[in-house]
Amino acid sequence: MTSGGDPGRRLGWPSCTVRGRPVSYLSAGDGPPLLFLHGWGLSHASYRGTLRRLVDHGMRVLAPALPGFGGTPDLPADELSLAGYARWTGDFLDAVGVAEPVTLVGHSFGGGVAIRIAHDGPHRVSRLVLVNSIGGSAWTDGTGVLRAMRERPMWDWGLHLRADVLPLRRLTRVLPVIMDDAVGNLLRNPLAIWRVANLARTADLRAELEVLKRRRLPVVVIWGRRDRVIPAASMAALSAALGDPGVVTVDGNHSWLLSDPRAFVEVITNVLQPGVADPGEDAGPATGCSA
Template sequence: MPWRSAARGGDLEGRLTWSRAEVEGRPASYGVGGPAGLSVVFLHGWGLGSHTYKRAINRLMARGCRVYAPALPSFGGTADLPGEQMNISGYADWVASFMDSVGIDEPVLLIGHSFGGGVAVTVADRHPDRVSYLVLLNAVGGLSGRPPWAWVTAFGREMWPARHVVELVEAVRQDVMANVVRNPLGMMRAARLAQQADLREELTSLRNSGMPVLVLTSEHDAVIPRGAFDALCTAVGTAGQVVYGGHSWLLADPDSFDEVLGAFVDLQVAEHRTTRAPGRAAEVRKLLRGTQVPVHAARSMLRGASPLWLMSEPPEVLAADVALCFPKLAPEEVRAAARPVEGSKAVRLTIAAVDRRGLLADSTAVLAANGISIRRAAATSWRRRHLALQSFVIDNGAQLDEAEWQSLGEELRKMVEVGVPPTTVNPVGRVDVEVQGSGAGRSLIEVKGPDRVGLLSAVSRCFAELGADIESVHGRAAKGLAHATFVVIGDWDAETIAQRLLATAA
């Protein structure tokens, strides 16, 4: 049963699309993609462009990020900066203007690689209100002291020989060749800026301001010497991290990029949901005005709603789900509504029922027993109201006829009355568990593993058997991989849950 935090292909929100914008009165190219979640601005390295990084960017989108990847001035069809602005500060100001042009209205997670890292440092220093967190990957700015010819030659050595030469060449050729043909002079000007960049003063300023910064380099980087990396880390006040690979490690091996930054990005996405939730609750409450949902009930439910659930779907979808809960349900009543997903053959099934431990495990077991494939899952509960609300986007929902829907409804009603046995699951490979945060009687738990029909039921049953109540869950799946985020009542450790999951799924 597919369920994952964001699609790695297949959904429109999982694709990086290419657009044009006007920035400071000049044309600019950029890529954008991902769900309406944490805003990320990704700044590419010298000589490249957004196309080069699309495999790494896809990993960010798959973790729930809305990624904006501009082609910096002089690259990828974006116009040059005016002569007096052709410096690192000019590039930084251009990035801030780009954010205005595309409508980014919140501080972003700013990621910069190589030359883009130097630009990112300056953006954070000159426009600190636009950045929530800064990530520097093999960034310039520590001042290597190398002559320009040695700096450019190092990029050539990066290409050959290389462990992942085929993947690396394929990743960069589209952008590099286009930039060489389109704007060789602009490339050389930017190369000099990168080679001469000494941003230690700006980095020290970031340290003093308390800007959170994550710094990484790679052990075989032939472009940025280790001494320059050490100087950068010293200035910003962090030890930095060293990963395996060359200067372009994230291009050659985007899965390694995902592995290195995955837990960090997941935590940023979760925190973003929490901070944005009050605004989303207000939008849903406004949409419920004039419906059968009492004003005081809507206010009470949304005030106590899980941020994870509030950020799982657009406001109008959440409002329709809440409306299904009224009038108040009878003790053994279950309500279900199936609505088509616009622009696709999928159907969104929403279930409202009196809450109890194991309810999510049972309802998903019913779906699994009917061979129903689920693309997305979102659920929440209100303990004081003894109310549970679950929704599932079903890929093959349009293929079910009226009789099959009626039969499914009967099985769900029976499930509420007497419960159903767990679905047997035999997943391929290991189920990974990460506890991203715990405290105040709640734990945020990430579960990842090979996708199988009934897997969500087995995971949910694991929590029930451990005596843990699920407050909310949001997940999706694609290409055989499942990934879900649970908010579970109680403080839990990853080892206990992982061992139980392995026993449950065996």
């Protein structure tokens, strides 16, 4: 299925006002809404190739630039938390006229925001999809000792971010898009980049995940097995808090969905629309870069 000449399936870049301030977002498609929340350091713009494919498969996609990224003004200091991001996202949904429960997909930092939205506003979410998400708060140090993620040094994060980017086979195609987005965010609001990085690094959402388990909210966990930014220990802790529903794995790193939109759409359509695409438990090869 392709977008062809159907204007309902063309990616649009409208803007709206949330709390009296402008917000850019991506909107396209028809049907029940799917809300996509991007990862740290980027915005909705970096995911446009991936989101276009979701629209081509008959999904209505909304993807805002979260506060501090993509030109959206930062949250006030007293709101700078995952709960604050969740409240802001609820206000965004109100601003664009979405009252019904959404399928909520969050990548990396966006996954942490998505967990808080589902926890704090259960009427907002019909289904939750976490893609290489923060929140498990577990990390194995160089000696093999399991530690809390907040104890992981920032330099170790940096090394693994670099390791995720450099080996990309599709580097020349993907990197310019990411760099344009990331550098723009850094130049516009370097303080927000730093603050949100620390917020992501210290996030422990296992208690919230256990609440979602008790509520029986449908949750799908997707993880690239070569991810070193969100390590296996963190993903295992996240899954355990949900009652070990099983993790759909792909052969990718932290942001495999950016460089291999096809694999991402295969996984998403398989978990949301069984029978449309069936990549199996292992979605096959995928490569990605860090976000």
